[in-house]
Amino acid sequence: MATNNETAVVIVGGGVAGLTLATFLNTANVPCIVLERTARHRIEVRARAGVVEARGVQMFERWGLADRLLGGPVAETIDYRINGVGRVFTAVADDGIASRFCTQQMLVNNLLKELIDVRGGDVRFEVADVAIRNKEGSRPHVSFTDAGGRHDIACDFIVGCDGSRGVSRSSIPDGVLTKYTHEYGYAWVAALVEAPVTGHPIMGVSDDGFVAQLPRGPQRSRYYLQCPVSDTPEDWPDERIWNEIRLRLRDDSIQNVIVHDRDITVLRSVVYAPMQHRNLFLAGDAAHLVPPTGAKGMNLALYDVDVLAQAFIKFVQNNDRTDLDAYSATVLPRLWKYQEFSAWMTDTMHDAGDPTLQGNVRQMMARARLDALFENPVAARLHGEYQRGTA
Template identity: 40%
Template sequence: MKTRTQVAIIGAGPSGLLLGQLLHKAGIDNIILERQSGEYVLGRIRAGILEQVTVDLLKEAGVGERVQREGVVHHSIELVFAGSRHPIDVHGLTGGKVVTAYGQTELTRDLMDARQAQGLATVYEAADVSVHGFDGAQPVVRYRKDGVEHEVQCDFIAGCDGFHGVCRASVPKGAITEYEKVYPFGWLGVLADVPPVSPHAIVYGNSDRGFSLCSMRSMTRSRYYVQCPLEDKVEEWSDQRFWDELRSRLDPELAARVVTGPSIEKSIAPLRSFVAEPMRFGRLFLAGDAAHIVPPTGAKGLNLAATDVKYLAGAFIEHYAENSAAGIDTYSQRALRRIWKAERFSWWLTNLMHRFPDTQGFGQRMQEAELDYLVNSKAASTALAENYVGLPL
């Protein structure tokens, strides 16, 4: 069965759905293909800190109402080290910019609901998706659904299908360069229906026991992390062991405020930095995790995907509205410039806050000295704040 569209989007995660929504608003026909079910996509527990750029983009796409109503604005972050807690006023240091706590699951749901309400084409459980002819003028996407073979003819293919997706894997090896750093530890994350320990700030902890992070999804649901060895198994971590370990990595006052409860979800995630460049191959474009991964320390993954989509949507809109290739031709360069800056910030913050295998006495004291400088220098605090809230587009 053959169909025709202007832009075929591979992947129904936040980046693919957001791109589809922006293109639809501009009158550009698109179809989204997703190998998983909609329920599976919604079940993925991911980041929940949105830069102002991302919130503004959701408004532009017409799906910003709920994030404005239910998202919790953060004006500061707090750094815990050497047994003490230090606030960083990101709002004051950046001239009024903030970040918003709003779960990626909820953002995905908003985008799914909008797409369904508008009757736009989304194919879930599309099997054996493959991309062809993107080095020429008539790219094609093939897939199988319910035993029937389908072919989508299109002008452009947008690869929003994640790190393990088919789009980047389909690029000839000689046409792409991949940069990667794998970190020697993981994050054990727990989601629980308990009030956040700090309702208006995200808490980063550095201790000789390792890194910790206290964040939130709402005023009644919290997300906590502790650094752990990669070889650890989730089954080895009872809820009680997790809560005890988290408290041991915080300052005494904050530790006493931690409200515990049964975990809804518990998982161990490895950390990596990864960039593939360029992000354009003829009429195939990569966006989001298909092109780059950041360690979650800087809360940049979802936000980088959103800015990729903003650049890419703008390029397609310019192509159709003005018959101009300028946005398409500069997409990769523009996106990568911002990506590498976010990669640098995430790498720096990861190195600053975590215990590495060689971070013994001297290394730990060096981290504490840098943190002490960071919280007592307005210039250093400002650099942290402006990266945290998101660099300008």
């Protein structure tokens, strides 16, 4: 027998986008329920990338949550290396707002504590068989099963924050959304290792391919190594990972340490438009993917739910859905701007590397683009604004 619930907003997906949206709505007393297929303890240990950029810090400050959710300020620097020779780029700004170090795992854990443990928010974990009904002229419903049986929730709106393979987007009829996609033609091995970043985060190119090292907490970092899209994790044993890191960074002093896990990430850009259908709204990876080179995935998701939260509050308080209807038109211009930045970063960092892939002319043009960041103040400022999310 199904049990029934009722709320204003059902959020499908309890990752960074869904939990942030629920926390924002909770601050304004807008009722919502979050449905998450994974157990809470598994979410808490799931390592994800991200630094909350300056625009995101301003957003959390506006909601009165920055000090409770975010870590301390982080230097906005990148060590761009070419064949082992590094130059540190610093994003200079005059707005007084610094990005804060906060991986997705840290932010999600803080959101779980704030939303559930402090505020008593309604998050349903380990749900399955989620089904969405979003018909014209009738109130939306979301049904699901959990250990207590089958449940049905009537609501005013549904937000899909359940990623690129979730049920939310797939529930939208064919022909409603336009899919824009671009494949870059290469992938990354992503290796989580027991070694901190000892200096600045590294984005490196060499004649042997791309390599990056980014922080993942005080004792760990994640290395990224360019590889063919056909590679599998089994193609990259520990010894090969460390040999390639030393080769591409031109640094034989790097020691092998524990590799906790490795995955293959295929680089692509994807956008679905519009990002809404009737009373269903898509946010984060459910609506768009960016290549990780630009480090914008989490921050674009945060922008989506910030816009949505304000629109929901306006509707609840004033019965005005103007901003909800304009959601796609509001967020898509920014999304395309940062898709372009991520594509610029991806093409530059990979073209500047192995010349057998794109040729030595593309290699030298890409290296000239990197030189401009250190030689041209206009290029440096624009790059810094994109890095900080204020462009």
